[in-house]
Amino acid sequence: MESGALGKTYEPGEVIVRQGEVGDCMFVIQSGRVEVVHTGDGREVQLAIRGEGDFFGEMSVFEREVRMATVRALDPVRVLTVDKKNLLKRFREDPSLAFRIVENMSHRIRELSERVASAGTTE
Amino acid sequence: MARRAGLEISLDIFERRDFSTVGPGGCNMCGGIISESLVQTLATEGINLPPTVVERGIDSYVLHMDEGSVHIETPLHEKRIGSVHRGAGPRGLREKKWGSFDGHLLDLAVGNGANLIRGRVDEIVLSDGKPTLGVKGGEASSYDLLTVATGVNTSTLKIIENLGIPYRSPKTTATYISEYYIGNDLVEKTLGSSMHVFLLAMDRVEFAAIIPKGDFISVCILGHGIDDKVFHSFLGHPSVRTCFPEGWAPPPDHCHCAPRMNVRGAVQPYGDRIVFIGDAGASRLYKDGIGAAYRTAKAAANTAVFEGISSAAFKKHYAPACRRLEFDNSIGKAVFLVTKELQRRGFERRAVLTMTAKEQLKASGRRMSTVLWDTFTGSSSYREIFIRSLHPFFLGTLFRELAAALVSRADGWTVPSPKKSPPAEVSQ
Numbered sequence: 001m002e003s004g005a006l007g008k009t010y011e012p013g014e015v016i017v018r019q020g021e022v023g024d025c026m027f028v029i030q031s032g033r034v035e036v037v038h039t040g041d042g043r044e045v046q047l048a049i050r051g052e053g054d055f056f057g058e059m060s061v062f063e064r065e066v067r068m069a070t071v072r073a074l075d076p077v078r079v080l081t082v083d084k085k086n087l088l089k090r091f092r093e094d095p096s097l098a099f100r101i102v103e104n105m106s107h108r109i110r111e112l113s114e115r116v117a118s119a120g121t122t123e
Numbered sequence: 124m125a126r127r128a129g130l131e132i133s134l135d136i137f138e139r140r141d142f143s144t145v146g147p148g149g150c151n152m153c154g155g156i157i158s159e160s161l162v163q164t165l166a167t168e169g170i171n172l173p174p175t176v177v178e179r180g181i182d183s184y185v186l187h188m189d190e191g192s193v194h195i196e197t198p199l200h201e202k203r204i205g206s207v208h209r210g211a212g213p214r215g216l217r218e219k220k221w222g223s224f225d226g227h228l229l230d231l232a233v234g235n236g237a238n239l240i241r242g243r244v245d246e247i248v249l250s251d252g253k254p255t256l257g258v259k260g261g262e263a264s265s266y267d268l269l270t271v272a273t274g275v276n277t278s279t280l281k282i283i284e285n286l287g288i289p290y291r292s293p294k295t296t297a298t299y300i301s302e303y304y305i306g307n308d309l310v311e312k313t314l315g316s317s318m319h320v321f322l323l324a325m326d327r328v329e330f331a332a333i334i335p336k337g338d339f340i341s342v343c344i345l346g347h348g349i350d351d352k353v354f355h356s357f358l359g360h361p362s363v364r365t366c367f368p369e370g371w372a373p374p375p376d377h378c379h380c381a382p383r384m385n386v387r388g389a390v391q392p393y394g395d396r397i398v399f400i401g402d403a404g405a406s407r408l409y410k411d412g413i414g415a416a417y418r419t420a421k422a423a424a425n426t427a428v429f430e431g432i433s434s435a436a437f438k439k440h441y442a443p444a445c446r447r448l449e450f451d452n453s454i455g456k457a458v459f460l461v462t463k464e465l466q467r468r469g470f471e472r473r474a475v476l477t478m479t480a481k482e483q484l485k486a487s488g489r490r491m492s493t494v495l496w497d498t499f500t501g502s503s504s505y506r507e508i509f510i511r512s513l514h515p516f517f518l519g520t521l522f523r524e525l526a527a528a529l530v531s532r533a534d535g536w537t538v539p540s541p542k543k544s545p546p547a548e549v550s551q
């Protein structure tokens with residue numbers, strides 16, 4: 001069955017995306033899990049864990065900033081790369097394709113806002 | 124999309140095939156390559172193709188010409204092209220290991236609320252302007268919108284042409300597909316994760332491909348008037364033989380078919396309350412037909428959800444998508460004319476192979492490789508390929524290689540590459 005596995009496989013601990021690098025693609029997880037970590041002041045903070053069907057690195061499709069976090073494999077993970085160029089061409093032809101990404105980003109903003117709010121209440 | 128737009132719709136899908144059936148009854152007759160761009164677009168939509176459906180992930184191409192072969196790798200060394208069987212598998216399948224691609228998509232549609240009606244639509248009428256459909260032995264139902272996604276291998280389009288609407292079905296050409304069981308291990312050893320494409324100096328053959336797929340090898344030939352004779356002379360060609368185990372001969376009983384392929388889009392693929400998508404409307408010339416079906420389907424759905432279902436709405440918002448495909452195909456025809464020209468003369472073939480092989484040794488500047496990759500994979504439009512091939516650096520290198528090939532001797536010439544196509548050293 002593995003002959004039909006699409007994407008690229010990473011071993012646990014392997015870095016898929018490195019904070020500070022310039023990105024020109026986003027990734028869709030086909031199987032396994034990854035962790036998203038941010039390093040600042042020499043401290044590493046885990047921001048999220050993402051699993052099958054989730055995407056990451058989508059900010060680089062919309063911005064020209066460097067990657068704001070590192071993404072590492074937690075399990076043996078299979079990830080499909082989606083090129084920014086291909087995606088932007090498709091968005092131009094079919095803007096509704098961006099709905100799911102926007103929906104996902106909005107969901108993540110909501111999640112973060114809730115976390116900030118609950119951190120405020122616990123202080 | 125309708126759900127996101129807050130639109131309540133109910134969708135009936137009529138399908139005559141049962142995709143769990145092995146052999147022609149459950150198959151939509153195609154090479155089964157899911158292009159790099161479609162794999163990415165589907166993943167963005169949330170449709171990931173699992174290894175229970177994709178029979179082989181493809182990460183490279185081997186281009187075969189009469190003079191030799193060259194291996195073209197994906198820029199990312201990632202498997203982003205999938206080979207699938209549209210049905211449960213060809214006649215002669217020994218063990219069901221993978222599921223049908225069409226069946227998988229149909230299940231997803233049903234899982235999202237569509238209602239599947241099994242049966243062949245054999246009655247289509249317009250009553251009070253509304254399309255009314257009936258399947259054999261069933262009751263006819265009337266609909267607000269009829270989306271025709273029948274492909275071109277059906278007589279249903281004739282029924283629709285007789286409805287008194289301006290629609291005229293696409294121009295098609297005959298093709299040929301054969302499926303040979305050789306077992307997964309031998310497929311791995313002979314073809315690996317590469318699709319093999321052939322630009323040979325053979326009459327009537329425009330383009331041919333050999334595709335590794337689970338336990339099978341699929342052979343597809345596209346061109347004009349492909350018949351048994353052309354097919355068998357193709358199979359006997361020395362470069363084609365390298366893709367099969369040594370001593371292999373086509374078994375007398377194997378799954379094969381001669382489906383028709385869209386080579387020019389339909390006339391007015393829309394009307395009031397009716398729209399034609401996929402092959403029945405417009406497609407891409409010789410590549411990524413499934414991707415084109417997806418794109419026309421999305422364009423029609425966007426129009427219906429956001430603009431309406433009148434002929435005027437489809438004309439304004441859907442027809443441009445079909446025209447874009449058709450315009451690109453006209454450039455594609457020119458690209459294939461040039462390709463055909465390159466197939467004709469030995470020194471030209473040697474120049475193309477040399478240029479590609481030299482590029483494969485470098486990490487960047489792979490212009491010919493990219494042009495060939497995009498031509499075969501459907502990753503870019505023909506327009507982009509054409510523009511890229513006008514780059515002075517591309518033309519300069521090509522002319523240099525052409526001049527070198529013209530003055531060099533043809534006998535004893537080999538492709539200057541350390542990475543040739545995997546040798547077929549395995550015997551059955």
Ligand SMILES: Cc1cc2nc3c(=O)[nH]c(=O)nc-3n(C[C@H](O)[C@H](O)[C@H](O)COP(=O)(O)OP(=O)(O)OC[C@H]3O[C@@H](n4cnc5c(N)ncnc54)[C@H](O)[C@@H]3O)c2cc1C
Pocket residue numbers: 137138139140151152153154155156157158242243244245272273274275276277279298299300343344382383384400401402403406410411412413414416
């Ligand atoms: C030799 C060959 C090789 C090809 N290789 C590739 C390839 O590798 N990759 C690629 O992307 N494209 C390829 N194509 C093109 C691809 O097959 C088509 O572009 C694609 O299948 C079009 O999809 P569609 O949904 O429009 O039609 P189809 O795939 O033909 O599907 C039409 C569906 O409608 C159903 N139907 C028809 N009439 C009725 C009726 N009256 N009632 C109920 N149901 C009905 C059929 O059962 C079928 O399921 C190839 C084509 C050929 C001929």
